[in-house]
Amino acid sequence: MNVYFLGIAGAGVSALASLMASQGHTVSGSDDGVFPPISTYLDRLEIAWREGFDAALLPDHIDLAIVGSSAKLALETNPEMAELTRRGVPRYSFAEYLGELTKARETVVIAGSFGKSSLTAMCATILKEAGRDPGWFIGAIPLDLDATGHAGTEPTFLIEGDEYIVSPEDRRSKFLLYHPSHVLISSLVHDHINVFPTFESYVAPFRELVALTPRDGLLVCARAHAELHAITEGRAVVWYGLEPGPGYYAEDIVIGEITRFVLVTPSGARIPLATELLGLHNIENIVGAAALLLERGLVDADGLTRGVARFRGVARRLDKKTSVSRVPAYEGFGSSYEKARSAIEAISLHFPDRPMVTVFEPHTFSWRNREALAWYDTVFEGVSRVLLLPPPGHGAASHHQLSQSEIGERVRAAGVRCEAMADGAQVLAELKATLKGDEVVLLLSSGPLDGLAETAPKLLDELFA
Numbered sequence: 001m002n003v004y005f006l007g008i009a010g011a012g013v014s015a016l017a018s019l020m021a022s023q024g025h026t027v028s029g030s031d032d033g034v035f036p037p038i039s040t041y042l043d044r045l046e047i048a049w050r051e052g053f054d055a056a057l058l059p060d061h062i063d064l065a066i067v068g069s070s071a072k073l074a075l076e077t078n079p080e081m082a083e084l085t086r087r088g089v090p091r092y093s094f095a096e097y098l099g100e101l102t103k104a105r106e107t108v109v110i111a112g113s114f115g116k117s118s119l120t121a122m123c124a125t126i127l128k129e130a131g132r133d134p135g136w137f138i139g140a141i142p143l144d145l146d147a148t149g150h151a152g153t154e155p156t157f158l159i160e161g162d163e164y165i166v167s168p169e170d171r172r173s174k175f176l177l178y179h180p181s182h183v184l185i186s187s188l189v190h191d192h193i194n195v196f197p198t199f200e201s202y203v204a205p206f207r208e209l210v211a212l213t214p215r216d217g218l219l220v221c222a223r224a225h226a227e228l229h230a231i232t233e234g235r236a237v238v239w240y241g242l243e244p245g246p247g248y249y250a251e252d253i254v255i256g257e258i259t260r261f262v263l264v265t266p267s268g269a270r271i272p273l274a275t276e277l278l279g280l281h282n283i284e285n286i287v288g289a290a291a292l293l294l295e296r297g298l299v300d301a302d303g304l305t306r307g308v309a310r311f312r313g314v315a316r317r318l319d320k321k322t323s324v325s326r327v328p329a330y331e332g333f334g335s336s337y338e339k340a341r342s343a344i345e346a347i348s349l350h351f352p353d354r355p356m357v358t359v360f361e362p363h364t365f366s367w368r369n370r371e372a373l374a375w376y377d378t379v380f381e382g383v384s385r386v387l388l389l390p391p392p393g394h395g396a397a398s399h400h401q402l403s404q405s406e407i408g409e410r411v412r413a414a415g416v417r418c419e420a421m422a423d424g425a426q427v428l429a430e431l432k433a434t435l436k437g438d439e440v441v442l443l444l445s446s447g448p449l450d451g452l453a454e455t456a457p458k459l460l461d462e463l464f465a
Helices: 011-022 038-044 079-087 094-102 116-129 199-212 226-231 280-295 301-310 337-350 370-377 404-413 424-434 449-463
Strands: 002-006 026-031 048-051 064-067 091-093 106-111 135-137 156-160 182-185 219-222 238-241 248-254 259-264 270-275 329-333 356-360 385-388 417-420 440-445
Touching (some): 002 079, 011 026, 011 038, 011 094, 011 135, 064 079, 064 094, 091 094, 094 135, 094 156, 106 116, 106 199, 116 135, 116 156, 116 280, 116 301, 182 199, 182 280, 199 226, 219 226, 219 280, 238 280, 248 280, 270 301, 280 337, 329 449, 337 356, 337 440, 385 404, 385 424, 404 417, 440 449
Parallel strands (some): 002 064, 026 048, 064 091, 106 156, 106 182, 135 156, 219 238, 238 248, 329 440, 356 440
Antiparallel strands (some): 248 259, 259 270
């Protein structure tokens, strides 16, 4: 088939594009405001895409169109959307089509407020290292896999399940379209307040996901989240966590450049594991992945050990960006409070004696929403200094948009030094003028960060080699 992707640079849309390319389909698409790592990822896969929307440049023959739901697309006025409609091309959201594409597979939906990208990539990497060939769909770029979407030849298909809605017109959570055979839920804290204004409204689709899971399917959940116990009441659950308790847990954790710990299974088996990933949240992710894979019999202890050691993580999830600088820079995915805190706590844990300079862009609707202003009271605990970029303006009319000055004032009121930056160039100048050489830099955003994920590490490598 010839498949066209309108909004191809979205994390989920690009993953479906790579999945369909792996099946031999001809794939192309367009988008606006594209930035790395998705832009370079599409280029690496040699998927044809272009910046901007022009109906005259659409392929002559299109069998199927996948339409993304980014706020930047303005689909009601998009000329390519109008032309696809005029031609009568069948159209699907990526979640709808992914559900159809995988409904005959043994789908493992990996969901949660945070951790789902890392967990899905980790499970896929462990299985691949063990010689298996599952299918997978990952809404982020794994450092150890060739593509974010892969058809695979085995029945098992791993899907990162996003709770966000399919589109403004279709208010279903995406993961409810994925026909789960088995489910892992990594966390449950209030997020996406622009579409889930209350915690109960946010929990509701997770409760529905549990109900969709067959009674003979495997249900794996993080033990630390009380609401997961509530929504799984009456179900058989394999629990996991960092602390000793029912299910799987970690013991004898030794933090270092290579972190080591012992995985304890429900049977009492003890499996020594080692990882280069930063942070206690990643140890918990490893315990969750182990619970899923061992319970399903998809890997043995030796395969688990090799796969965990092999897994380097996911782009923008605390991957190191500098090469030779004595001031290391890491990029974190700060799309929500919990994700930002996990990144900050991980840096603090591994670099306890270094001042942390965080470059922050309040990119998602949640960070820009006045209803979440209280997040700024505690999110930067442990940070020495925040360099604050302006919030973007797209979609500002759809919620109570915060200004850069309001955010900065709230951060300073929490006792954290915070300076407003006009753009990436000012950030680079500030880093060059003020860094002493004993710091650690955290680049924190879910957006483009004005190119700083590429330019700031390069500057640090030049200044502090």
